[in-house]
Amino acid sequence: MSADSVVIRVRGLVNTFGSNTVHKDLDLDISRGEILGVVGGSGTGKSVLLRSIVGLLRPSSGEVEVFGKNLLTLSSQERALTERRFGVLFQQGALFSSLTVLENIALPLIEHARLNRAQATRLARVKLALAGLPANAGHLYPATLSGGMIKRAALARALALDPEILFLDEPTAGLDPIGAAAFDQLLLTLRDAFNLTVFMVTHDLDTLYASCDRVAVISQKKVLIADTLENVAANPDPWIQSYFHGPRGRAAATAATGNAA
Secondary structure (H helix, E strand, O other): OOOOOOEEEEEEEEEEEEEEEEEEEEEEEEEEOOOOEEOOOOOOOOHHHHHHHHOOOOOOOEEEEEOOHHHHOOOOOHHHHHHOEEEEEOOOOOOOOOEEEEEHHHHHHHHHHOOHHHHHHHHHHHHHHOOOOOHHHHHOHHOOOOOHHHHHHHHHHHOOOOOOOOEEEEOOOOHHHHHHHHHHHHHHHHHHHHHHHHEEEOOOOOOHHHHOOOEEEEEEEEEEEEEEEEEEEEOOOOOHHHHOOOOHHHHHHHHHHHHHO
């Protein structure tokens, strides 16, 4: 991994909450155009790491750089410009319940790109289609959507400002296998079409095998290993062995092999 290709750089990250240290001396690099899956046991701080990188959480110590810049040291104007270069899909979608899907997608275009409502609505329809939703879904409210539609609507909003990096927090959680597989394929299509970099917190083994270039395992308060799935699965760490070589891990690996064939 060359230094020029690194778009996210984490060094010596420490996150402490009261007497609980979640991360200690955590290091991680993410290259432009790759899909990185982040896995770990419950409470290992996967989502905390995501929030630290996007600037929603100030680390106790350490450095986080995105596009070579530390968000926490930038002026408010510089930070806003940098944050426009990435999109975030939160675990529950985090759509505004009082707005239609189209209005949810248009909102960042109005607030950050300074488009008028008509311009934002036209562009929001494009993002809706990119996320694989039918045009009539734009007039629906979040409460009327299925789980899969909520994920896609949230993805469309994350894509609104043409981001270079997508941060996804459990994007396939709660989806049926067919919906999850369709989301995995959509993610690959978007990455290839727009050269997106994707940081994805997930526990979905099928998603890891279907879409990730590398996998980072958070264990013992740090990134234990970040490598290809094959190399990660061969690591002797007990949690990794249990995760990747248990019944679900074997089923996901077998399914991936069958699809590749």
